[in-house]
Amino acid sequence: MVKNVKRNFTSKQEINDYFxxxxxxxxxxxxxxxxxxxxxxxxxxxxxxxxxxxxxxPGNSLPLFSKKAGSEIFYSAGYYCLHFPKNWMPAFCPKLSTLQAYEYLGPYKTEKEMRFLLGKIRKEKNDRSKQTRNEGEER
Incomplete structure (x- = not known):
């Protein structure tokens, strides 16, 4: 092979033959x-x-879908903040039954929007928690 000389190949076979x-x-x-x-x-x-x-x-404005035609298990499109007993948690396309069982915020169109709100909610919860502890210590 000569240096600085360009060669054009028209097929893989030509390349294999050359090398x-x-x-x-x-x-x-x-x-x-x-x-x-x-x-x-x-x-x-x-x-x-x-x-x-x-x-x-009818009467439900959530963006609902099922994974199979005729299924009785419904999911809600989008991002959500779910309030479980101990904390708020993120969720993506949760089951409708979960949304009916727990407090939630949403839906949101982007994960970023949901995470921003989730951080804000958790911070408020922590601030209230600290305030309650401080009030208990003052007594």
């Missing part, structure tokens, strides 16, 4: 071509499942 070896044998091709990630939204809120089925329940 007298199969230079492409160590290349691993991505076999996941048909595994394309699609973005799905229900009422403008993101969904973590491919091919969701939108669900409309």
């Amino acid at each position: 007298k070896e199969d230079v492409f044998s160590h290349i691993v091709e991505d076999e996941r071509e048909d595994e394309v990630k699609r973005d799905y939204f229900i009422k403008g809120f993101p969904v973590d499942f491919d091919g969701p089925f939108e669900i409309v329940i």
